[in-house]
Amino acid sequence: PVVRYADPGAPRRAGLTPNGAAAPVCRFTSLAAALAASAAGDTVEATGAAGSPVVFTEDPLTIPAGVTLTTSEAPLTTTSYVLEPSAAVAGSTFVTLLPGAALSGFAVRNAAATGVGLATSCAGAADTAAVTVDTVEVTGLGAGATPARFASGLRHAGNCSLVLTNSTFTGADDGGVVISDAAASTSLTMTGNVIQQNQANVTPYSIGSGDRFGGGLVFYGTHPGTVTFRRNLITSNAGDQVLVFSPGALDLSAPSCGTDWNTFACYTAPGAAISSKFGTVNVAHTAWQNDIPAAGIDFVVEAGAVISGATTQACARYAATCP
Numbered sequence: 451p452v453v454r455y456a457d458p459g460a461p462r463r464a465g466l467t468p469n470g471a472a473a474p475v476c477r478f479t480s481l482a483a484a485l486a487a488s489a490a491g492d493t494v495e496a497t498g499a500a501g502s503p504v505v506f507t508e509d510p511l512t513i514p515a516g517v518t519l520t521t522s523e524a525p526l527t528t529t530s531y532v533l534e535p536s537a538a539v540a541g542s543t544f545v546t547l548l549p550g551a552a553l554s555g556f557a558v559r560n561a562a563a564t565g566v567g568l569a570t571s572c573a574g575a576a577d578t579a580a581v582t583v584d585t586v587e588v589t590g591l592g593a594g595a596t597p598a599r600f601a602s603g604l605r606h607a608g609n610c611s612l613v614l615t616n617s618t619f620t621g622a623d624d625g626g627v628v629i630s631d632a633a634a635s636t637s638l639t640m641t642g643n644v645i646q647q648n649q650a651n652v653t654p655y656s657i658g659s660g661d662r663f664g665g666g667l668v669f670y671g672t673h674p675g676t677v678t679f680r681r682n683l684i685t686s687n688a689g690d691q692v693l694v695f696s697p698g699a700l701d702l703s704a705p706s707c708g709t710d711w712n713t714f715a716c717y718t719a720p721g722a723a724i725s726s727k728f729g730t731v732n733v734a735h736t737a738w739q740n741d742i743p744a745a746g747i748d749f750v751v752e753a754g755a756v757i758s759g760a761t762t763q764a765c766a767r768y769a770a771t772c773p
Contacts, residue, residue, distance in 0.1 A: 451492055452489075454487060454492065454494050455472055455478070455497050456478045456479070456494060456495070457477040457478075457496070457497050457498035458480065458506055459479075459498050462475070462479075463475045469487070477498075481506050481508055481511060481533070482511055485517065490514070490517065492516075492518070493519075495521060496520070496521045497521070499521075499522070499523070499531060503529065503531065503532050503557075504530065504532065506533050508534070509536050509538045510535075510542045510545075511533075512547075512571075513545065514548055516550040516579065517548075518554070521555035526555035526585040528618070529557065532557045533545070533556045533558045533559070534558075535563040536561075537561075540563060541565045543565045543566045543568075543569045544558070544565060544566070544567050544568070547568065547570050547581045548570075548571055549571075549578065549579040549610045550610075552581070553582070553583050554582070554583070554585050555584075557586075560597075562593070562597075562598045563598060564598050564600070565600065566600060566601050566602050566603075566605050567590060567603045568603065569605045570605070570606045570607065572607070572610035573607075573608050573609070574608075574609065577609045578635075580610055581610050581613070582612075582613045583612075583613070583615070584614075584617065588617070588618065588622075590603055591621030599621055599649065600621070600623065602625045602628045603621075603622045603645075604619060604626070605630060607630045607631045608632065609633045611637040611638065612632070612637075615640075615641045615642055617643050619643070619645045624651055624652035625650065625664050627640075627645055627668070628667075628668045630668075632673055634673070637676035638677045640677075641678070641679075641680045641681055645683070645685075645687065646685045646686045646716075647686050647687065648665045648687045650663035650687065653668075655695045655727065657726070662690055662693060662720075663688065663689030664689055664690050664692070665688035665690065666692055667684055667692045668692075668695070669693070670695045671695075671696060672696065673698070673700055677701050677702065679702045679704070679712060681710055683712075684713065684715075685713065685773070686717075687717070690722050691722070691723050691724065692724040692725075693726075694726040696727075696728065697729050698728070698729045699729055700730070700731045701731075703735055703736075703759055703763075706735055707765035707766065711735050711737050711765045712733075712735075713768050714748075715737070715739040715768035715772070716768070716772035716773070722748055722750045727751075727752045728755055730757075731758070732758045733757060734763035735763055736760070736765060737766055737768050738764055741766075741767045743764055
C-alpha cells in the first residue's frame with residue numbers, strides 16, 4: 451500500500467512531475483489527481499493545514515475501490531480540511547465511493563451544487579466490500595443570496611455494506627441520509643451521527659392517511675439485513691425525522707437507555723419522530739421529544755405496520771435545546 455499526499459498550496463518546481471510523495475514539491479495539488487494515481491489498498495492523505503483550514507475545490511470526485519481518502523490529522527476532526535464542489539459539479543453527485551472505499555476527516559461544504567453530497571456506488575454483484583465514512587461533516591446548504599442545497603447528504607444503495615460513524619449531515623434538500631434499495635445481504639452500522647436541519651422538499655411517501663416527507667433518515671425499498679444503530683441524534687429536520695418505506699423487520703433499537711440510546715426530537719406537526727409504511731420497526735431504548743411517545747403524534751404508521759418499543763421502552767425525554 452502507498453500513501454499519496456495532496457496539498458493545494460504545494461510549491462511547484464519546473465521539470466518535476468508530482469507523484470504524491472511527502473516532500474512538499476512532490477505533493478499533488480488536487481485530491482482528484484491523487485485519487486487517479488491510487489489503487490486498492492492505497493491512502494490519499496490531505497495535508498498542509500497550518501492554522502487555517504485547507505480548502506480543496508474539486509470537480510466530481512470518485513474514491514476508487516479499496517482506496518482511503520483521509521487527512522494528516524490525528525485525531526481526526528472536520529475543521530482543518532474542507533472539500534468543496536467546483537461549479538462543474540452542478541447537479542452531479544459530488545463524492546462517489548466505490549466498494550471498499552473510505553472517507554474520513556473532512557468538512558464537505560456545499561457552494562452551488564444541487565446533486566447528492568456523498569453516494570456509494572455498489573451496483574455490481576461482486577461489489578460487496580464495505581464503504582466507510584467516519585468523522586465527516588456534510589453541509590448541504592450552499593452560499594449566496596439564494597443558496598443551493600445538496601439533494602441529500604448521503605445516499606447509499608447496492609451490494610456493499612456501509613459503516614457510518616461520528617459524522618454530521620445538515621442542510622440537504624431531500625433527506626440528510628437516504629438508504630435506498632440496499633441489498634438484504636448487507637449490513638448497516640450507524641454510530642454517533644448527527645442528522646439535523648435537513649429539508650424534505652421533493653419526495654412524497656404515501657403512509658397512513660396521506661403523503662409524508664422524510665427530512666432526516668429515510669429507508670426506501672430493500673434495507674440491509676443487519677443493522678447496528680447506536681448514539682445517533684436525529685433532530686430538527688423538516689417532515690419526519692426517520693421515515694421507513696421499506697418492507698420487513700428493521701431494528702433501530704439500542705441495547706439499553708444510557709450512552710448508546712438514539713434520539714428523535716425537535717419535530718413539528720405534521721412531522722413526526724418516525725413513520726413507517728410496512729412491517730415492524732424496533733425503536734426500543736430511544737429518547738423522544740415527549741416523555742411517552744404517542745401514536746399519531748410521535749409515530750405514524752400505515753395500517754398493519756408496527757413501531758415496537760416506542761411506548762413501552764422509551765428513554766428519557768430529550769432535554770437539550772433544539773437547534
